Amino acid sequence: MFATLSDRLADTFKNLRGKGRLSEADIDATAREIRIALLEADVALPVVKQFVGAVKERARGEEVSGALNPAQQVIKIVNEELVAILGGETRRLRYAKSGPTVIMLAGLQGAGKTTLAAKLALWLKEQDKQPLLVAADLQRPNAVNQLQVNGERVGVKVFAPEPGNGVGDPVKVARDAIEEAKRTLHDVVIVDTAGRLGVDAEMMQQAADIRDAVNPDEVLFVVDAMIGQDAVTTAQAFLDGVGYDGVVLTKLDGDARGGAALSIASITGRPVMFASAGEKMTDFDLFHPDRMASRILDMGDMLTLIEQAEKTFDAEQAMKAADKLAGRGGEFTLTDFLEQMQQVRKLGSLSKIMGMLPGMAQFRDQLENFDEREIDRIEAIICSMTPAERANPKLIDGSRRARIAKGSGRQVSDVNTLVDRFFEARKMMEQMARGGGMPGMPGMPGMPGQGKRAKAKQAPKKGKSKRVSGNPAKAAAQKRSQEQQESQRPANPFGAPMDPADLEKAAKEFQLPEDFSKFLK
Template sequence: MFETLSDRLTSVFSSLRGKGRLSEEDINATSREIRLALLEADVALPVVREFIARIKERARGEEVSKALNPAQQVIKIVNEELVEILGGETRQIRFAKKPPTVIMLAGLQGAGKTTLAGKLARWLSAERNTPLLVAADLQRPNAVTQLQVVGERASTPVFAPEPGNGVGDPVEVARASIEHARHNNHNVVVIDTAGRLGVDSEMMQQAADIRDAVSPDEILFVVDAMIGQDAVNTAQAFLDGVGYDAVALTKLDGDARGGAALSIRHITGRPIMFASTGEKLDDFDLFHPDRMASRILDMGDVLTLIEQAQRTFDESEVEKMASTMASDDDFTLDDFLQQMSMVRKLGPIGNLLGMMPGMGQMREQIEGIDDKDIDRIQAVIQSMTPAERANPKIINGSRRLRIAKGSGREVSDVNGLVTRFFEAQKMMRKMKKGGGMDGMPGMPG
């Protein structure tokens, strides 16, 4: 799922690599590429239009941060817009004030409702609930048995019509299940309803009758992500026919292109609450728009890091750093110290320097340095004269002794620092000459 879209977007971003600023032409070209990628992923046209309009508007806007290069800025914007289109916040179940909470599942046959009922029961139990599964799909001959099998696997009781009593009335079964739950301390009731292969009015009516009989706290529309644009059409039909509060997307483990996931929220106005990602009962979780967006962009935690870096450093610091890196002046001990203090501010994520503009190649220099190290280095550097700081080559043996005394350190500390600095300086010179400032693994930057 999402592989093609991921690949396409990644290549869009890498074409921005090395750009110093975004021109109108860059924004247009990038938007065009993103548009194609979304259409190819089967995202509904109105969603694509809105998405692209937002990206363009924001990329042109003045929100650009000096801490990020243009490729990173675009990734950040696309990420945020993806989160938005996927629903923003993670949607949680709204539990009834007075139990039982009634959750009704609706959707086409084969969407994965029965499987989802079992998954939901297992998930609810893990969250300290005492669910009851209800077999209100009396259409398919095997449906009740199938739910009983699933219930057993999920260690959850199933409420079903007595065998031998004929087909039974699903509305009555649903109604009776609520009473049963109340008397048997089930705080959540999950009602599996009948589906058809296609949308039909009889099925809709039955679902609507069940809804009216039990007044569910949540109606979940269960839909197979593999059916792409059809998912959106079906979603609309169910919205008109039964109505629902949220969506459960199934078969996200398949090779669906992502269109359903990216379109449904926007088209129906209903959030995706659950994602089902396999046939096993544990392949199931709440749907997290932010994590899904990261997955689509193949970004992992890098975005969190970017934000953390933005929060940690003020612009003047970043600017100063950038100008040091860009200037023809040689890298000095003062610059060295500044770089290290910036890293220290990042705290434990300091070792993930790869995402910091221009600092990727400093990684080896800075790895393994802790706060005390930096304090020591700072003390030594501050005992030097400005001339020595600018050009440590002039520091001879007797000066090293004086500096060590002045900073309360050993001569070996001074020697170590000077050696380390020369290595960093060498690397800096190499970087400046090669123009390669973006040693950013995993980031098109």
């Protein structure tokens, strides 16, 4: 459906290989692809034009024409420009010097203000502040109630003197809230306001009145990451109507590409300060411009993938499987495979996960035609096997095969293929896991525990065989060395996370093994 920018550029540059330099026409073609990519990411048109102009200028001027791989160069330029706009100015919340700090939230209906208010309160609470939530959304039915429930969930007091549902004066509520905060010694006041449209002059005036009443230290514009071209109009309307100092992007856990971030940052010059990505109250963090840039361009995003994996995977099970692949703790069986497959499914659709791996662009078509139910069928086949068969698929003979096929409602040949493929894949993974890391993965940069890993890697090589030696003495030695490795590893593999910078670097350098493609014909 959506080809990534990298794909598009790769296409454009395909015929250019061997050319000494890029012609003006080539650069124009490139610019057009960038334009489409940005538009599909919902970046506003005026911003796109300006941006493409800037990129074109740079591309014409320097690096690109002489570079070996012009596509990569252009992407690099685009990425840099994006990060420059998105992260040009990062700053923290300003706290008031005296008296309570007032933070006011404003935005369209359904942007997520009320939920965000509670998330922000929790985040502030973790920073040792004493936030007070103020229910100044008296418009939407039960918005007050929602804030109260959310406040309770995060353990923050909610100031809600009016029942809402169209009753009460939000300006007065906001003003009273400041007094209340002073009286009860809360040092941050978060004012949740009603959603309003940029074209609604009356409501905008009300927002301005609230602002004047509470004189906020920060006004945050809350905007949904899915917003389209209207982002610019709305952002400008709020800037003129209420004025704001920072932007909060919500619903980033969706798969919208979030071009709005770029539009707003570029049109208004206000930085995106926070990102909210998830339904849990803790899913709230500072904004990372570089990741957003990759996202807008829809470049493979290993970091996000790894993060998601860490959130959803059962760490113990995953480690076990990884160990097995690396030749420790028995063979990687179909049971493990099934477990892993089920875990991966929790991350979302397989085609999407695969799309997040860099270098997958060439298989995009296959991925898009991929039927997710294929996985269900595989699951059915594996589930139709006995535990013994799963542990040792070599057991499966003709009659077993027929039984499995019948049990899963598939053809005998499907069972066959599955088993064959499984062996093939296992061999490949074991090679990857043991044979000095990944082919095509140039030296992983200094990771904590690198030395230990090296030792761990040597051990199975020495044994030459995964099986426990027949000689009891040797077996004992093996076991001992295994235990040693075990104890050398940090007790909790996630207790000592690696430096994010390293991780990022590793993710960038990471590439799929070259022989990968041969399986995908």
